[in-house]
Amino acid sequence: MKTVAFLGMGVMGSAMAGNLAKAGYQVNIWNRNPDRSEIKQATERGAAWCSTIATAVKPAQVIFICVGNGKDVEEVLFTHQGVVDAIAPGSVVVDCSTIGVVSAQAIGNRLQSYGIDFCDAPVSGGDIGARAGTLTFMVGGSPELYNRILPLLQAMGKNIFHCGPIGSGQAVKLCNQILVSHYMMGICEAMTLAEHLAVAPQLVVDVCGSGAAASWALTNLGMKVAQGDFTPGFMIKHMLKDLNLVTAAQGELNLPGTKLVTELFTAVANLPQGAEQGTQAMVRFYGK
Secondary structure, eight states, rough: OOEEEEOOHHHHHHHHHHHHHHOOOEEEEEOOOOOTTHHHHHHHTTTTEESHHHHHHTSSEEEEEOSSSHHHHHHHHSSSGGGGTTOTTTTTEEEEEEEOOOHHHHHHHHHTTTTOOEOOOOEEEEHHHHHTOOEEEEESSSSHHHHHHHHHHHEEEEEEEEEEHHHHHHHHHOOOOOOOHHHHHHHHHHHHHHHTTTTOOOIIIIITTTTTTOHHHHHHHHHHHTOOOOOSSSSSSHHHHHHHHHHOOOOHHHHHHHHHHHHHHHHHTTTTGGGGGGGGGGGGTTTT
């Protein structure tokens, strides 16, 4: 049985690790905060909790990481008692965090100096897709490494794409974040208008979701917007982190829509509890 390490037991990582265990892999998990409630969700599906990175990583052939940002990835990999101190020869690191192109390439180069292979593999599909095993993976790395990790990705996702060399997965993910953030603005404004015109929100989801306006966001988050259910699947603070990566990557490009949605999310993040709420809480900007 192939042994896999999964480092980072947030909403996404815990569900992904659980799906790997369910698929029959030996999955060793670790998290900086051992009291996080999501850890239990992963262990109940067969993953094994490890109290240190070394314990999780030493027997593993593939090490997945899913944490907050590039700095977090670097700490997990390179700080004392991190991955590079414990990894077995021939193992590969797969980072599922959203960290941007520059960080992914820098980490890949640094790992190469240790003789460690690396792929960036950010995901889309939210907590719903993570639990259901229907995530989309955007993979950057060599074709050989992509083929090596493909069966593992297929245990966690439905749509797996090899996007090119290291950093390419991150590049596509930034494009994805532009789209989903703009979708959310559209949903919030549509639901705000529907309420103003006394249109039932479910009608907006059903009718608009059957035509050209259909989207994953409308189907899965439309009613949450309408009902004021701001339970996070993907927090506003994480979306803002990703949009800031877009801003850093755009150079001289003029992306006014991205600037606008960043301002809207920032305004809601500054409201009480706003940063910790799901992206559907953008509707609070409109007075919900």
